[in-house]
Amino acid sequence: MPTFDRREFIQLAGLGGLVxxxxxxxxTSGADDFCFVQLSDTHWGFEGAPNxxxxxxxxxxxxxxNALARQPDFxxxxxxxxxxxxxxxxxxxxxxxxxDIVAELKVKSVRFMPGEHDASLDRGEAYQEFFGATxxxxxHRGVHFIALDNVSDPGASIGEAQLAWLADDLxxxxxxxxxxxxxxxxxxxxxxQWDWATRDGSRAVELLLPHANVTVFYGHIHQEHxxxxxxxxxxxxxxxxxxxxxxxxxxxxxxxxxxPAQPYxxxxxxxxxxxxxxxxxxxxxxxxxxx
Amino acid sequence: xxxxxxxxxxxxxxxxxxxxLGAVAIKVGAASExxxxxxxxxxxxxVPDEIHIAQGETVVxxxxxxxxxxxxxxxxxxxxxxxxxDSVTHVRxxxxxxxxxxxxxxxxxxxxxxxxDGVIVVVAAG
Numbered sequence: 267m268p269t270f271d272r273r274e275f276i277q278l279a280g281l282g283g284l285v286x287x288x289x290x291x292x293x294t295s296g297a298d299d300f301c302f303v304q305l306s307d308t309h310w311g312f313e314g315a316p317n318x319x320x321x322x323x324x325x326x327x328x329x330x331x332n333a334l335a336r337q338p339d340f341x342x343x344x345x346x347x348x349x350x351x352x353x354x355x356x357x358x359x360x361x362x363x364x365x366d367i368v369a370e371l372k373v374k375s376v377r378f379m380p381g382e383h384d385a386s387l388d389r390g391e392a393y394q395e396f397f398g399a400t401x402x403x404x405x406h407r408g409v410h411f412i413a414l415d416n417v418s419d420p421g422a423s424i425g426e427a428q429l430a431w432l433a434d435d436l437x438x439x440x441x442x443x444x445x446x447x448x449x450x451x452x453x454x455x456x457x458x459q460w461d462w463a464t465r466d467g468s469r470a471v472e473l474l475l476p477h478a479n480v481t482v483f484y485g486h487i488h489q490e491h492x493x494x495x496x497x498x499x500x501x502x503x504x505x506x507x508x509x510x511x512x513x514x515x516x517x518x519x520x521x522x523x524x525x526p527a528q529p530y531x532x533x534x535x536x537x538x539x540x541x542x543x544x545x546x547x548x549x550x551x552x553x554x555x556x557x
Numbered sequence: 558x559x560x561x562x563x564x565x566x567x568x569x570x571x572x573x574x575x576x577x578l579g580a581v582a583i584k585v586g587a588a589s590e591x592x593x594x595x596x597x598x599x600x601x602x603x604v605p606d607e608i609h610i611a612q613g614e615t616v617v618x619x620x621x622x623x624x625x626x627x628x629x630x631x632x633x634x635x636x637x638x639x640x641x642x643d644s645v646t647h648v649r650x651x652x653x654x655x656x657x658x659x660x661x662x663x664x665x666x667x668x669x670x671x672x673x674d675g676v677i678v679v680v681a682a683g
Contacts, residue, residue: 352667386665420665421628421639458632459659461671517659519671 300407301539303331303338303373304448306485307505309383310367311360312349316508316521319529324367326554327506327535332372334552338537339406341373344485344503345381345417345450347397354392357384361396377404381450381486382417390418401428403435409540410439414449416464422451423465433473444545447474447482452502454495457513462487471495479545487513488521489532490551501549504534530554591649595619598627598640598662601669608675612682615651628664631677639664655681 308324317323331341348360361384368376378397385393390400400415412435416424424432439445447453453467464470474480480498488505489512508521509532525531530553537550594616597604610616620629622640629648630637640646652658661674 350665350668350670382665387667417665420626422663422665458630458663459661461661461663518674 299540300339301336301537302406303334303341303535303537304344304483304503305331305341305506305535306344306503307346307381307488307507308343308364309346309349309505309507310364311351311356312507314521316524318524320507323506323530323533323554324364325370326530328368328370330552330554330556331535332370334537337373339373340375340377341371342377342413342448342483343368343379344448344483345379346383346485346505347378347381347393348384349507350383350387352387354388357388357392358395361392365396377411377413377448379413379448379450380415380417382420382422385415385418386420389420390415393418401431409444409446412445412447414447414453414470416449416451416453416467421465422461422463424467424470429466429469429473432470436473436477439477441476442478442545444540445474445477445480446547447480449482449484451486452484452491452493452500453482454493454500456487456491456493460513460519462513471498474498481547483538499546501547503536504532504551506533506535506554509533591615591617593617593619595621596629598622598629598673600624600667601662601673603629603660603662603673603675606675608677609680610650610652610677611680612652612655615649618648618650620646620648625666626664627662627666627673629660630663631658631660633658634677636660637663652677652679655679 305327310324312320347364348357351357351360380390380393380400385400393400400418401413403410403412412432414424414432415428416422419425451464452462453464453470456462475496475498478497482498482500483503484500485503487502488508488510489502490504491502493500510519511522522532533554534552537552539548541548594608596618598620620638620640622642626642627640628637629640634650634652636648636650638646638648656679658677658679659674660677662670
């Protein structure tokens with residue numbers, strides 16, 4: 267499996283090697299100096315021992331983002347905004363509370379995506395009432411951003427209609443366009459035994475592969491992970507509720523225990539900015555609370 | 558909430574499951590020597606959640622889901638199917654390697670979905 271850890275990733279980034287090589291030739295220029303922030307898997311409504319401060323962590327993350335020296339152009343939440351509930355009324359209550367908390371972000375350009383906890387039980391109905399479309403595209407400073415929904419289907423498929431939409435969207439992009447994909451689940455088979463996959467994710471990757479400068483940012487697995495499918499880099503984000511173990515490192519996909527000596531360990535968010543050398547991205551992982 | 562899907566969706570998934578299982582779906586009773594193991598997928602557990610099979614033995618998993626649409630996935634043994642309420646899904650399985658192989662529900666079915674799993678124990682021959 268062509269995966270690499272963060273240290274290796276940083277080394278590669280610094281060398282302009284594997285991660286960025288595909289973007290060095292013919293990359294679309296014009297991606298101005300800017301950054302965005304990715305937050306993921308906030309699971310508002312979760313209660314349990316893996317996070318004794320479950321009702322405070324998201325608020326602390328909002329404070330941390332607001333305190334950044336350079337405010338991002340926009341903020342994206344890559345799914346699992348809320349923790350699932352079988353009660354549709356409670357689901358909407360959690361979404362309303364989440365929306366009100368993140369309204370405190372200083373940056374008002376905020377993009378949302380659903381996770382399976384938000385959308386799989388009602389095919390995104392409640393999510394759309396609060397946050398709008400579950401898949402969409404937008405352009406920002408020379409970069410084409412695409413948000414893909416691989417959670418509204420409880421079977422973890424993107425689906426024919428959305429794949430057709432993606433194909434049509436990509437047709438209108440030059441082959442050297444700088445493209446960023448946001449999604450919740452990994453688009454590749456990271457560890458299907460734990461539901462860390464998208465059933466038809468390979469078809470999305472096939473559509474993206476003809477484009478030279480594509481990077482995917484996703485959530486779902488509650489930890490950093492960096493992986494390549496061909497020239498496409500996939501970067502998963504930390505959670506803001508509890509970390510999960512490395513794939514297959516223990517029998518069950520149970521949250522890692524809260525460590526009172528190191529509260530909030532394994533939680534965080536990231537700041538992402540275009541790499542000045544090419545079409546890659548510089549990723550800065552940030553803690554919820556500074557040590 | 559009693560189901561995630563409407564009737565059309567349920568029928569479509571039943572048809573899809575039949576297609577997906579084309580290679581392994583069987584007519585029960587066609588081979589009477591094959592052991593049939595009934596597995597019920599409820600909110601939020603499989604009963605039984607531990608299935609013992611001898612290496613090289615052919616068994617038929619008789620899968621049902623009385624509550625909502627569920628999934629049955631054992632990635633390491635190459636088995637996955639939807640389990641649709643009001644129908645029974647049959648999967649023929651002949652494990653060729655011994656060991657413990659985790660299976661799980663891979664259709665998000667509710668608040669206990671992530672704990673819904675089990676293990677197939679394949680006992681070495683001889």
